Amino acid sequence: MSSKIKNTTGPAAPKGEVWVWFTSLGLVLGLSMVLVLFGLILFRGLSYFWPAPVTQIELREDSESALRGMTTFAGVLAKTQQRTERVLAETEEELDEEDAGALEMIPQTFTELHLFIGNRDAYGQSFRYFREDDIVARFYPDNIIRAERRSEGDGIFYPLRLQLDDGTEFDVSDEGFEAALRRVVREARSRRSEINRIERREIGRINLEINDIDLERRYLQRQEALTDSQERWLERLGERLQALQEDFAVHEAEANELRRENQANVLFFERSDGGQGRIAIGDLFRYYYPNQLGFFDRIGVFSIRFWEFVSGYPRDANMSGGIFPAIFGTFVMTLIMSVAVTPFGVIAAIYLREYAKQGPVVRSVRIAVNNLAGVPSIVFGVFGLGFFVYLMGGSIDALFFPRAAEMGTPTFGTGGILWAGLTLALLNLPVVIVATEESVSAVPRGVREGSLACGASKWQTMQRLVIPASLPGILTGMILAMARGAGEVAPLMLVGVVALAPNLPIDGNFPFIHLERKFMHLGFHIYDVGFQSPDSEAAIPTVFATTLVLIGLIVLLNLSAILLRNHIRKRHLGSAF
Amino acid sequence: MTQNRDNPTEISPPGGQQKTPIGQQKLHVEQQPLGDRGNFNADYISFRDYSFYYGATQVLFDINLALPERQVTALIGPSGCGKSTLLRNINRMNDLIDGVRHTGDLLIDGESVYNPYLEVISLRKRIGMVFQKSNPFPKSIYENVIYGLRVAGRRRKSVLDEAVESSLRRAALWDEVKDRLHESAFSLSGGQMQRLCIARAIANNPEIILMDEPCSALDPVATGKIEDLIHELKNDYTIVIVTHNMQQAARVSDRTAFFYLGKLIEYGETERIFMNPENSQTEAYVSGRFG
Numbered sequence: 001m002s003s004k005i006k007n008t009t010g011p012a013a014p015k016g017e018v019w020v021w022f023t024s025l026g027l028v029l030g031l032s033m034v035l036v037l038f039g040l041i042l043f044r045g046l047s048y049f050w051p052a053p054v055t056q057i058e059l060r061e062d063s064e065s066a067l068r069g070m071t072t073f074a075g076v077l078a079k080t081q082q083r084t085e086r087v088l089a090e091t092e093e094e095l096d097e098e099d100a101g102a103l104e105m106i107p108q109t110f111t112e113l114h115l116f117i118g119n120r121d122a123y124g125q126s127f128r129y130f131r132e133d134d135i136v137a138r139f140y141p142d143n144i145i146r147a148e149r150r151s152e153g154d155g156i157f158y159p160l161r162l163q164l165d166d167g168t169e170f171d172v173s174d175e176g177f178e179a180a181l182r183r184v185v186r187e188a189r190s191r192r193s194e195i196n197r198i199e200r201r202e203i204g205r206i207n208l209e210i211n212d213i214d215l216e217r218r219y220l221q222r223q224e225a226l227t228d229s230q231e232r233w234l235e236r237l238g239e240r241l242q243a244l245q246e247d248f249a250v251h252e253a254e255a256n257e258l259r260r261e262n263q264a265n266v267l268f269f270e271r272s273d274g275g276q277g278r279i280a281i282g283d284l285f286r287y288y289y290p291n292q293l294g295f296f297d298r299i300g301v302f303s304i305r306f307w308e309f310v311s312g313y314p315r316d317a318n319m320s321g322g323i324f325p326a327i328f329g330t331f332v333m334t335l336i337m338s339v340a341v342t343p344f345g346v347i348a349a350i351y352l353r354e355y356a357k358q359g360p361v362v363r364s365v366r367i368a369v370n371n372l373a374g375v376p377s378i379v380f381g382v383f384g385l386g387f388f389v390y391l392m393g394g395s396i397d398a399l400f401f402p403r404a405a406e407m408g409t410p411t412f413g414t415g416g417i418l419w420a421g422l423t424l425a426l427l428n429l430p431v432v433i434v435a436t437e438e439s440v441s442a443v444p445r446g447v448r449e450g451s452l453a454c455g456a457s458k459w460q461t462m463q464r465l466v467i468p469a470s471l472p473g474i475l476t477g478m479i480l481a482m483a484r485g486a487g488e489v490a491p492l493m494l495v496g497v498v499a500l501a502p503n504l505p506i507d508g509n510f511p512f513i514h515l516e517r518k519f520m521h522l523g524f525h526i527y528d529v530g531f532q533s534p535d536s537e538a539a540i541p542t543v544f545a546t547t548l549v550l551i552g553l554i555v556l557l558n559l560s561a562i563l564l565r566n567h568i569r570k571r572h573l574g575s576a577f
Numbered sequence: 578m579t580q581n582r583d584n585p586t587e588i589s590p591p592g593g594q595q596k597t598p599i600g601q602q603k604l605h606v607e608q609q610p611l612g613d614r615g616n617f618n619a620d621y622i623s624f625r626d627y628s629f630y631y632g633a634t635q636v637l638f639d640i641n642l643a644l645p646e647r648q649v650t651a652l653i654g655p656s657g658c659g660k661s662t663l664l665r666n667i668n669r670m671n672d673l674i675d676g677v678r679h680t681g682d683l684l685i686d687g688e689s690v691y692n693p694y695l696e697v698i699s700l701r702k703r704i705g706m707v708f709q710k711s712n713p714f715p716k717s718i719y720e721n722v723i724y725g726l727r728v729a730g731r732r733r734k735s736v737l738d739e740a741v742e743s744s745l746r747r748a749a750l751w752d753e754v755k756d757r758l759h760e761s762a763f764s765l766s767g768g769q770m771q772r773l774c775i776a777r778a779i780a781n782n783p784e785i786i787l788m789d790e791p792c793s794a795l796d797p798v799a800t801g802k803i804e805d806l807i808h809e810l811k812n813d814y815t816i817v818i819v820t821h822n823m824q825q826a827a828r829v830s831d832r833t834a835f836f837y838l839g840k841l842i843e844y845g846e847t848e849r850i851f852m853n854p855e856n857s858q859t860e861a862y863v864s865g866r867f868g
Contacts, residue, residue, distance in 0.1 A: 314776070446712035449670060454725035455702035455781060464728070465714055
């Protein structure tokens with residue numbers, strides 16, 4: 001016996017323990033993939049806001065990268081890559097002797113710079129590859145401007161002179177140029193926000209009322225015979241409409257005046273390729289000298305750009321500007337979904353677990369519910385369109401908005417944020433049911449029996465002990481549902497998401513909450529910007545930034561739900577479940 | 578059935594294994610003075626030809642048993658003998674299990690617990706229960722004690738406060754917890770938790786307290802406290818206690834019923850059962866030779 005023990009060399013390894021390494025390997029693999037994905041999104045998303053320096057390059061005259069004879073470009077280096085291309089062999093030395101004279105394709109590797117050159121109006125593209133061999137000069141110009149513009153993406157150019165509406169002109173070499181430019185850009189910004197206010201508040205409100213009146217008038221006018229009172233009502237509507245239209249014209253004129261003022265100041269500039277142009281200050285949203293910024297200046301520009309991205313409205317076919325409506329739409333829809341799915345799921349789970357007689361029927365219902373979780377989400381979208389939008393929405397329209405429906409402008413009978421929320425609620429019902437069932441059944445039998453022995457009814461036991469004790473589990477289900485719901489896109493495309501919604505689902509116009517409205521959604525925004533925009537390459541950074549915000553929003557929603565759950569758990573401190 | 582109640586003095590022959598002819602129900606009731614505590618109903622909880630089934634399995638066989646009012650009755654027997662089932666049928670806790678049924682009848686103070694006009698909730702309000710594993714609710718000590726009152730709809734704070742104090746005092750827990758009534762019940766020790774559960778049962782002001790091995794998870798000190806408590810409580814309550822601990826049965830109970838394989842083997846005064854059992858199985862069990 002003892003000799004056997006002595007014979008072993010080193011500590012004995014229990015058999016089978018090596019598999020621990022494999023399991024941990026699986027975890028490491030999964031974890032690192034998640035981290036790489038998250039890191040990529042974080043890096044690419046945040047670099048969208050970073051004011052990177054602008055480099056200017058000069059190409060050889062005969063370069064393939066030249067664009068319509070232009071050989072000088074300025075831009076932000078997006079990436080450097082190696083590319084191998086089969087090229088036609090040109091020189092004798094490169095050919096084998098046997099094949100002398102024959103044409104041959106040989107592979108050749110060269111380095112390319114991928115530059116964001118902006119100025120889409122002039123170049124027709126925002127990004128361009130340049131072969132490094134062709135670049136004869138490369139430097140960082142000090143006085144180049146990167147300008148965020150109303151349309152056509154960013155501009156990268158040298159300022160020449162500023163022409164003000166009062167006739168004064170500042171040359172870029174003048175001392176007052178910088179101060180004047182900063183002042184007029186600031187003024188233009190306040191005029192723009194005033195225009196926005198007029199359009200969203202005043203004109204928006206008037207438009208809503210005009211739409212209603214117009215609808216009613218058209219409806220009445222279609223009737224063959226009108227009673228006297230209807231005639232009078234029609235007349236009154238006409239008067240009101242006229243008043244509104246006058247009101248509208250006043251505000252419109254006000255906005256137009258501001259717009260005209262914003263077009264009055266003009267900045268003349270020269271691109272690096274030598275082409276000249278002009279831009280109205282009203283179209284110049286922000287400008288900065290990317291090569292003059294210190295680190296903290298860059299942080300400042302970064303923060304402002306980030307803030308405007310999350311708080312602003314989109315412009316230029318969603319490719320620039322902010323994504324606030326999409327954030328808000330996603331948030332409100334997720335909220336509607338959670339509010340709808342939780343009570344339904346909890347009630348269904350409680351019935352299934354506590355009240356229903358356990359047997360083959362309940363078992364098959366449970367299997368069906370679990371299988372529901374595996375149904376492709378687009379199927380729920382189709383169901384939502386058929387059931388919620390057409391059937392329920394159509395019925396609501398027939399009951400409450402018969403005139404609008406008759407005139408072909410459905411209110412609830414078309415996709416909207418409410419139907420989208422309910423569709424996703426349906427999609428996530430199994431998640432909540434399963435989580436609730438599990439947490440309800442995890443409440444110890446002793447607690448239930450103790451309650452019943454005290455003379456409580458079954459419902460009192462549920463209400464006072466079982467449901468409070470299973471709240472953390474129920475909230476876990478809700479968190480899972482929210483995480484899945486907030487990122488779901490496919491079903492939404494059928495039940496109310498749009499690329500650009502003019503109005504938010506909640507605003508200052510009566511009745512303040514407009515659940516019938518179409519809405520924007522971050523997930524759909526990513527799809528729209530990435531795949532439906534005129535310049536998809538220029539949209540890539542925006543896609544990453546939007547993805548980052550979407551993930552951030554989901555994390556934020558989940559985090560608040562988790563904090564709520566922990567708070568509830570703390571109240572049941574020391575409990576064994 | 579009522580004539581049995583009017584005539585509770587009939588004494589069955591010792592050893593419950595004998596077949597009782599149909600229509601000739603015999604009750605294990607002994608005429609016995611209750612000392613200086615006055616004369617109480619000796620047939621307070623009454624099992625009559627009571628059989629009980631879990632699905633197809635019969636677990637209680639023709640039990641005829643009468644438990645006296647305001648005394649402590651211990652139910653003893655080896656595991657699986659049906660004593661816990663019997664106890665849990667008194668407040669119909671076994672109704673929660675699917676597929677149970679019974680024959681015969683079970684009366685409390687002359688009224689059948691299976692009376693279709695009797696609400697099981699009102700029955701349970703009259704019967705407190707203490708479980709083997711202490712099961713305080715995930716609430717404060719205060720809320721635990723008044724749980725029964727709360728579900729009964731009592732709201733007035735003075736009533737609740739008074740119930741908490743008197744129940745905790747009776748459960749000999751007041752001095753230990755009076756300063757932390759609003760802390761979680763899970764902050765108590767095991768013995769305290771069990772006494773809290775007793776206080777919870779008392780707060781409903783029941784007539785009967787059922788105890789299902791209340792000390793099996795407790796150390797000797799805590800067990801001693803609970804046994805003292807049982808002595809106190811029997812002045813006001815009818816107590817039925819299931820226990821595996823022979824010494825405990827001998828210490829706390831006035832009467833003892835011995836069960837084996839779902840049958841009532843012997844029932845009588847505790848002293849007699851332990852000192853001078855008539856049935857050989859009882860003797861073997863109480864002397865520790867089997868079980």
